[in-house]
Amino acid sequence: MFAVGGRRPASPRAARGLAWREAAYASLDFETTGLDYANDHIVSYGVVPIERGRVLVGSARHQLVRPARQPSPRSQTVHLLRPVDLADAPDAATAAADLRAALTQRFILAWFAEVEVAFLRGLYGGTVRWWRRRVIDVRDLAIAVDEAPAGARRARGYALGATAQRYGVPVAAPHDALDDALVTAQLFLVLVGKLPGLPEPSVRDLVALSALPT
Numbered sequence: 001m002f003a004v005g006g007r008r009p010a011s012p013r014a015a016r017g018l019a020w021r022e023a024a025y026a027s028l029d030f031e032t033t034g035l036d037y038a039n040d041h042i043v044s045y046g047v048v049p050i051e052r053g054r055v056l057v058g059s060a061r062h063q064l065v066r067p068a069r070q071p072s073p074r075s076q077t078v079h080l081l082r083p084v085d086l087a088d089a090p091d092a093a094t095a096a097a098d099l100r101a102a103l104t105q106r107f108i109l110a111w112f113a114e115v116e117v118a119f120l121r122g123l124y125g126g127t128v129r130w131w132r133r134r135v136i137d138v139r140d141l142a143i144a145v146d147e148a149p150a151g152a153r154r155a156r157g158y159a160l161g162a163t164a165q166r167y168g169v170p171v172a173a174p175h176d177a178l179d180d181a182l183v184t185a186q187l188f189l190v191l192v193g194k195l196p197g198l199p200e201p202s203v204r205d206l207v208a209l210s211a212l213p214t
Contacts, residue, residue, distance in 0.1 A: 003125035005096025009103035011134050016204045020192055023203045025050040025136075026102055027109040027185035029177045030119050031079040033071040037118040041067035042092060043081050046178030047102045048185045050109070055185045061102055062178035064089035079175045096123045107203060111160045111184045113137035113210060136203075137210035138184050139163070141191040144209050163187065 015023045027048040034040035048060040064081070066089040076082055089095070108131075110116040117131045142163050160183060164171050169186045173179040198205055 005123035008124040021053040026106040027181045029180035044177040046181035065095045145194045
């Protein structure tokens with residue numbers, strides 16, 4: 001896979017054995033032109049840091065990104081970003097530098113992390129396995145908390161907004177990258193204290209609960 005954004009963000013690999021509160025995280029959400037990982041592009045990202053079990057809203061970042069391919073009409077109805085809104089935004093290679101700084105030495109939180117991992121690989125390269133070792137899929141934490149069998153997972157769907165509502169996390173602007181990243185961060189803090197059999201999980205425990213394919 002061709003990487004447009006240069007070197008990968010430095011990994012916090014040595015911190016995997018820490019208790020979860022001792023590690024640093026970045027909750028990440030991408031809005032894109034579509035979900036064809038080989039051909040679609042990022043149009044915005046939101047990233048929200050978490051340190052010592054607290055969301056650092058004042059250090060959150062939101063960035064529009066000018067894609068090499070215009071958003072499809074269908075994707076525009078989801079994220080409401082038109083070509084004219086993106087015309088003056090930095091391209092992916094430029095935006096990747098600030099995102100790299102926001103992710104460096106942090107574990108990454110995402111909702112249905114397959115999407116974020118695919119586009120991170122497009123930006124920075126690396127294998128799915130390399131990214132999997134630093135990504136925590138918060139959706140999988142919700143499934144673990146519910147101890148939901150496969151049939152119940154399909155019925156419930158585990159959409160971000162619906163799961164946030166069930167756990168009392170406010171959603172201000174669905175499909176806005178920054179708000180989705182903030183909702184994911186807040187859900188992470190709610191769910192990490194409810195995991196069955198893991199009263200004080202390590203980062204390694206949380207990464208292991210994510211079901212990303214290798």
